[in-house]
Amino acid sequence: MSREDNIKILQASWVLPISSPPIANGVVILEQDKIKAVVGPEQFAEQYPQLSRASATNDHDATILLPGLINLHTHLDYSNLYLFDTDSEFFIWINKLIKSAWQWNEDDFRNSALSGARQIALSGTTCVADSSYTGNAAWALAQTGLRGVVGLELFGIDEDEAENAWQNWLTKYKNFLANACAKLQKDIAEKRILITCAPHTPYTVCPSLWQKALAWTQANGATLLAHIAESQEECQWIAKGNHKVDAFLASVLPKGQAEKVEKQSWRHQGLTPVAHLYKHGLLSENTLAAHMVHATDADLSLVAQQKTKVAHCPRSNSRLRNGIAPLNKMLDCRISLGLGTDSLASSDDLNILNEARFAWNLHRAINPSFSPSAEDEIYFLTLGAAQTLNLADKIGSLEAGKLADIALFKLCHPEEGEARRRTSHFTEEPYDQLLFGQNQLQDLYVAGEKIVCNGLLQSRSDQPLAADSVQNLVCG
Ligand SMILES: [Zn+2]
The missing domain is CATH 2.30.40.10 (Urease, subunit C, domain 1)
Known part of the structure; x- marks a missing residue:
């Protein structure tokens, strides 16, 4: 040749x-x-x-x-739960979403993730950062030929069980790699698909478990994917407690665990989710935090200081009535960020150009003196997003x-x-x-x-x- x-x-x-x-x-x-x-x-x-x-x-x-465009926050696993019950309050919505997905078998998850991956490709996106409950998002990316950073989700709010929860995650990770199809194994070997850890949120992952995830991602040069400060209820629960989050946890955790965690030393410290993570040494340069809707000015200073990255998801935040993230302040603080659609369970579609158009209109409406250009928005979908994933030397x-x-x-x-x-x-x-x-x-x-x-x-x-x-x- x-x-x-x-x-x-x-x-x-x-x-x-x-x-x-x-x-x-x-x-x-x-x-x-x-x-x-x-x-x-x-x-x-x-x-x-x-x-x-x-x-x-x-x-x-x-x-x-x-x-190729980059979508910084998806859950391809949930693509077949299109705009699932989004009229419910946020914590009722999450509860119903999880319970619904718990009924699915492996084929249901695969079909769902594959339909999402195909929509991603057909909208001009070549790379996603995805938090995956099952890991099938990575399988779907490999079938479609897409690039991605896929975080296997991690849960566990009981400090006493942190080591067990971490060992369970490591077993899940090893089994996932061992059972991956040939296409996926090749993509992982060639670093087209990167498998990482995704501690879900500060209200579902206790500090010592989060610390193990962070140490593992740092040792492996991986980006840690998480949701931070998405809802007002999350902020209240971290600071002093919130009955809606308690009800959600009581519904999804083993009996008695949510009540037990009430008494642990990391609870009720009067801190924001960002300040809580910072206090425990968990805000890091290799963390990509989705949402950050309820970040205060002090929070944003910490995020900027620690070089933590942000995935801005305005349509999902709007659909779930969680509020509007302070994009102008994030940019003033020079926080590295990009955009994410979130899953089809809370977003009209997986088209990241539509997300950018919505963001442009939204922020122009609420803050007339703040007007990112179309060029700025496209930067957030390309080189800006690649920087948040530490991939700017390869793509973007x-x-x-x-x-x-x-x-x-x-x-x-x-x-x-x-x-x-x-x-x-x-x-x-x-x-x-x-x-x-x-x-x-x-x-x-x-x-x-x-x-x-x-x-x-x-x-x-x-x-x-x-x-x-x-x-x-x-x-x-
Ligand atoms: Zn999410």
């Missing part, structure tokens, strides 16, 4: 490298799983005379090409040597057609077009492997799967 056989040429009306300005009529050259070069049309002709644009794999008219921007995780969108103006497209200011503002225009995913690459082609999901055995059949699977 000659060297040229390993080369792919992609072209677009706009190439958005993210780490450098947009390139009109740009070309991205891939070599095997990596990006070889990102160039403009003149540079391409000068520097690569042996390659021809005619040999490009795609039609470049009215297209935007950028790094189009640069020579980085992995070829790439999304190509077709720009659409179906009602007004070609004339509007040629005159619209959107054609001059690719970030605006991507965030606010009507776009369709055309192609998606993960490590140079094409997993969506002309809007059709490719199975990893190369059988195309129509978007319609995915939708049927979701609804059914």
